[in-house]
Amino acid sequence: MPLSVKHDYPSAPDESLVRWAQSGDTEAFEQLVFRHRDKIFARAMMMMRNEDQALELSQEAWVKAWQRLAQFQGESSFATWMTRIVINLCLDQLRRQKRVRTESIDEMQEESGGVERQLPVADPNPTAGLEQDELRRRIDEALGKLTEAHRTVVVLHEFEGLEYKEIAKRVGISIGTVMSRLFYARRRLATLLQSLKRERSE
Amino acid sequence: MTLDLQAYVDGELPSDRRQAVEAMLSGDAEARELVEGLRRLSLLVRSHEPEIKVPASREFYWSQIQKQIDLVEREEIRRPAGFALGWLRWLVPAVGAAAVAVVVSLRPGPEEVTLAGAFDSAQTESSAVVFRSESDGVTIHWID
Structure with a gap:
């Protein structure tokens, strides 16, 4: 009769949970889902700006992860590996929706290479005095106002560190397009955050 | 040059261009201001990543994932049977064709070489070789 071992899932490190999940332990995998679900959903939400799609894609990412678990060799952290999976799914979805393309005057300028030097930096600290939670919310709001093409490069560069x-x-x-999209996105973010400062002082 | 300044802030410039940007920055106040603005903004965004939570209970979220995993695994179990049937679809006509070829070869044709032994075909370009064994009543064709 096989000896069944009951693991202490909540206190086990990711590495152990991954190892157990790789041998077919769904309870260990559930613990990984529980531990990282908010981060994975948040990444999908930031890319898609649509709750239903983000929910669906984040769940699809977990299913894919289960299927490919044997391929995970621990070169990066499990969270990083998972984030890459959900980002790839979001990029595929955006491509299918053909939404990552010229969407605004900014992008048209950007594609024609009209990058200007100015960034609104008149106020050295446009968000001074805001509570951390409020600041996060405002940054999320500002990210939501970017075009998908611009937001994608900001998310991949600033949050994923790519x-x-x-x-x-x-x-x-091209790398040139990444650079110009990032510059326009930052300029727009700076403008949006400055307008928040003005709103507050009115 | 603006994008070079941004690449400088992001640590993406090769050393020769980095030195050129640093030389330029020492004499260009506007460029310095841009670099500082980009640096502040990047730091601000990175350190305030929005915190978004799954809008569903742990149980519901997991149950949806588990359902999909079960579905995928059932599909994978079913697939090998389908794969074998797919091979059968090809195998039956292939065996049939081979049987016809053997029957045709066993019948001696008037144009075939009837001496025992192997002979190169007269058309050397096609590298065809015919072997005929009168005693066994068998002809074998090699076409290269």
Whole structure:
């Protein structure tokens, strides 16, 4: 009769949970889902800006992860590996929706290479005095006002920490386009955050 | 040059261009201001990543995932049977064709070489070789 071992899932490190899940332990996998579900959903939400799609894609990412678990060798953290899966699914979805394309005057300027130097930096700290939670909310709001093409490069660069080369490869654009999209996105974010400051003082 | 300034802030410039940007920054106040603005903004965004939570209970969220995993695994169990049937679809006509070829070869044709042994075909370009064994009543064709 096989000896069944009951693991202490909540206090086990990711590495152990992954190892147990790799041998077919769904309870260990459920613990990984529970531990990282908010981060994975948040990433999908930031990319898609649509709760239903983000929910669906984040769940699809977990199913894919279960299927590919044997391929995970621990070169990165489990959370990083999972985030890459959900981002790839979001990029595929955006491509299918053909939404990552010229969407605004900013992008048209950007594609024609009209990058200007100015960034609204008149106020050295446009968000001074805001509570941390409020600041997060405002930044999320500002990100929501960017075009999908611009938001994608900001998310991949600022939150995922990807280099220009890697972003270009994943999104399927040139490094030059990554750079100009990032610049326009930052300029727009700076403008949006400045207008928040004005709103507060009115 | 603006994008070079941004690449400088992001640590993406090769060393020769980085030195050129640093030289330029020392004499360009506007460029310095841009670099500082980009640096502040990047730091601000990175350190305030929006915190978004799954809008569903742990149980419901997991149950949806588990349902899909079960579905995928059932599909995978079913697939090998389908794969074998797919091979059968090809195997039956292939065996049939081979049987016809053997029957045709067993019948001696008037144009075939009737001496025992192997002979190169007269058309050397096609590298066809015919072997005929009178005693066994068998002809074998090699076409290269």
